[in-house]
Every structure is written in structure tokens, then in C-alpha cells.
Amino acid sequence: MSIVLKTFKFNSVDASGHALQGTRALYANGRQQVKMRVTLLKQVDGSNTPLTQTEKDSMTIVSYRGNGMPGEWQLSTIDNEYTPGLNPNRSRKQQGDKEQLTSSVRNKIQDIELYSNTTGEEVKDGEEVFYFYLSTADESSDPKDFEAIITLEGAGTYRSGEASFNYSYVTVQAYEPYTVDVSEINVEDEEVYCYEWKKGKYSTIRAYWFNLPSDLSIVEYNSQAPDSWSHSRAFLEFWGHKSDGLTYSSALHHDTTSFNVFQLGVLTNSNHEVMVDIPLRGAGLRGTIALNEHYNLNCSNGYCDRTYYSKFGVEVIDEYGCEHRYALHTIKDNYDLEVVTTD
Structure with missing residues (x-):
């Protein structure tokens, strides 16, 4: 019996489920989330076959090439419905009496796409989709890379960031939360x-x-x-x-x-x-x-x-x-x- 994972894609998506490009951004307040989608197609002896419950339960999100979530990052399967992305009117932070752009973010990521551009890559017939939500209270300036993993019964563990799946991973940048004076x-x-x-x-x-x-x-x-x-x-x-x-x-x-x-x-x-x-x-x-x-x-x-x-x-x-x-x-x-x- 041949068991293969024909499709294994990991994307960030907007509220409507459309795949997005580029680094995702969120505020490190422990509440706001980045919505992720895992898309899979399992075949047994060449035929599309639904994942078993055990296989679904094995699916999770981890640090790229890691085995778990980085510190102060949380994973959920529930959308808490906070508005995603950065508030375009709050992209600055207070530094004394002077407002300046967050330089560490500007230096590391030149083009943060604020939940605007879709890839045109939609779910095809036979593919199964699952949604996950990332949040964090980590205000460090380094972006984090994430990938999906799953274990298929009789076939072993797969990672979406592998070369065979075109290095399918997502980068997320956390911003310091703003305050209103x-x-x-x-x-x-x-x-x-x-x-x-x-x-x-x-x-x-x-x-x-x-x-x-x-x-x-x-x-x-x-x-x-x-x-x-x-x-x-x-x-x-x-x-x-x-x-x-x-x-x-x-x-x-x-x-x-x-x-x-x-x-x-x-x-x-x-x-x-x-x-x-x-x-x-x-x-x-x-x-x-x-x-x-x-x-x-x-x-x-x-x-x-x-x-x-x-x-x-x-x-x-x-x-x-x-x-x-x-x-x-x-x-x-x-x-x-x-x-x-x-x-």
C-alpha cells in the first residue's frame, strides 16, 4: 500500500481565508492573532483519501525546523476575532516626546504587507484545510518562521517546510503594542x-x-x-x-x-x-x-x-x-x- 502526501501547503490567510504573501505582522499583546491555513491532500494507492482522526490530531504548527513553539508564542484553533494586521493609524511608538518609526522593524523588514495582497492560490477539489491562530506577548524585534507538521499512519512525519513541499513556511513579525496617550x-x-x-x-x-x-x-x-x-x-x-x-x-x-x-x-x-x-x-x-x-x-x-x-x-x-x-x-x-x- 502506497501512502503519500500529495499536497502540503502552509499559508497565512486573511479573514475570508484567501492566501496571503509576505511577512505577516501582529501586535505582541497576547490577544491579536495571525490566521494560518494548512492545506493537505493524502493519497492511498493513488486515490484521494481523507485524513484519519489520529492524523488530524497529530497536526500542529512549530518553529521552522524546530519541534515546538518559541517562548511566549501561543497556538490556538479558535479565532478570537480581534482585528488582524497593524492599525495603519498606529504604526509609530512613543519615544519620549518624539514619535519615530520602529527602526528595528524598518531595518529587518522593508515591506510588511498588511493583510492586503492575496496570492490567488485557492483550495482545490479533494484538498482538506485546517486553520490555526498564532499570538504572542514576545516584543523582541526578530521575526519568527513557522511550519506545519503532521504524522501519517504508516508513512511517517512530514513537514511543510521541506524541499519536497517547496519550503512552505510563514514568517511573522511581532510589534510592540501601541498605547493611546x-x-x-x-x-x-x-x-x-x-x-x-x-x-x-x-x-x-x-x-x-x-x-x-x-x-x-x-x-x-x-x-x-x-x-x-x-x-x-x-x-x-x-x-x-x-x-x-x-x-x-x-x-x-x-x-x-x-x-x-x-x-x-x-x-x-x-x-x-x-x-x-x-x-x-x-x-x-x-x-x-x-x-x-x-x-x-x-x-x-x-x-x-x-x-x-x-x-x-x-x-x-x-x-x-x-x-x-x-x-x-x-x-x-x-x-x-x-x-x-x-x-
Whole structure:
């Protein structure tokens, strides 16, 4: 009985499964993937024959001419659906106050093809295809080569990078993940509640939305909530003076859009059932300032100036799998909120 592997090809492919040329690129964030396709045609005594389950199970991806994956590289058969390739608007990295192209990548790879050019090489009748997904947290500048291997029962182990299969391997270059500086954060604010609790004296709530730039979207959100997290918000600060009134600032829970005004810090309205809507607007981080104008709490300044939590953290992951960490805190002197980056 003659058992041969007539076809054994290993390609990177785009989201639609079309084979691609050249070095593939991804961000070394441990999430974004490069999609790979293994194409095989097994023949037994000249007839096309499906792979057995044992043969399928033996198939994997390894370093070119190696026996396993390089350190900090992962292999999966599941597409996690992060956008592939490099973000064309984020091809630079911060170096102090100056943005420069990543020189190590420029020197080693002159032409990174960003999931654009297909080879025209499609799957033929009788061939079987299997998909694998590579990801990494390795930020080293050296590109990595990969090939597919499989063991056929009664015929031994084959490697796609062998000469008999035209050295079918794929090169992948990992890039350092980018970050979005707070100067790029889009900030919106709007008064969402106003109540005249005494003639000429008001209690107001101003809402703030902090969004990533328009070229990015948030696909995952994780709050670093303090122990005081309660239902829909967490205090940032609580302060005030008899002459100015009492002020609360809060960070808002990502899953909540309707809030009790008393819970946000309005103390002048005896109806604690009054609600205010603060929609997400796509924001990764929202907050409020509640000002009870000239409200006399009859307390010492030492108590009213008390800070509960000066910062509230949030971690957002964008469509390319890059992680961004921010904290929301108050600018006490002008009753305002701002966002800062955190490690």
C-alpha cells in the first residue's frame, strides 16, 4: 500500500481565508492573532483519501525546523476575532516626546504587507484545510518562521517546510503594542440634571465621557473598582465649604445608564426616587460631578474636605487587542474631572 502526501501547503490567510504573501505582522499583546491555513491532500494507492482522526490530531504548527513553539508564542484553533494586521493609524511608538518609526522593524523588514495582497492560490477539489491562530506577548524585534507538521499512519512525519513541499513556511513579525496617550482621549461633558432647591440656589450634575480616538473601538472593559463600589458608582472625592456648598465626584459603572440623583451626590432634593439617564456613548470611562450650590452641611471643613478615593482605574482593550489603562480623578480647584494613564 502506497501512502503519500500529495499536497502540503502552509499559508497565512486573511479573514475570508484567501492566501496571503509576505511577512505577516501582529501586535505582541497576547490577544491579536495571525490566521494560518494548512492545506493537505493524502493519497492511498493513488486515490484521494481523507485524513484519519489520529492524523488530524497529530497536526500542529512549530518553529521552522524546530519541534515546538518559541517562548511566549501561543497556538490556538479558535479565532478570537480581534482585528488582524497593524492599525495603519498606529504604526509609530512613543519615544519620549518624539514619535519615530520602529527602526528595528524598518531595518529587518522593508515591506510588511498588511493583510492586503492575496496570492490567488485557492483550495482545490479533494484538498482538506485546517486553520490555526498564532499570538504572542514576545516584543523582541526578530521575526519568527513557522511550519506545519503532521504524522501519517504508516508513512511517517512530514513537514511543510521541506524541499519536497517547496519550503512552505510563514514568517511573522511581532510589534510592540501601541498605547493611546491621554492627549488623544476625546472628552465630552454635559449638564444632565439641575434642581433649584432654594431661590437662586441650584444643585447640578455634570456628566463626563472619556473616549478612545475615532480610529479605535473598545471590545473589552475591566474596571479596577475600589471596595466602596456600590451598585452603579464609586466615590472619587467628597468635599465642600459652607460658603461654596457640597460637592461629590463619582466614577460610573460601565453596565449602568440610569442613576439615582441622591446616589450621585444631590442632597437638596428630598425625593430620592428622582433618576437621571447618562448613556454610554461608547465611552470607556464616565464620571460625574454633583454640586450642591451654597449647601450648608453644618460640618467642619476637615470633614467636608475628606477624600474617599482620589483615583478610579479602568482597563480597556481595543479591537487590535492592545490594552490601555486609565484613571479618573478630580481637579478640585475648578470642580472638574480628568483622565490620566496608569501602569
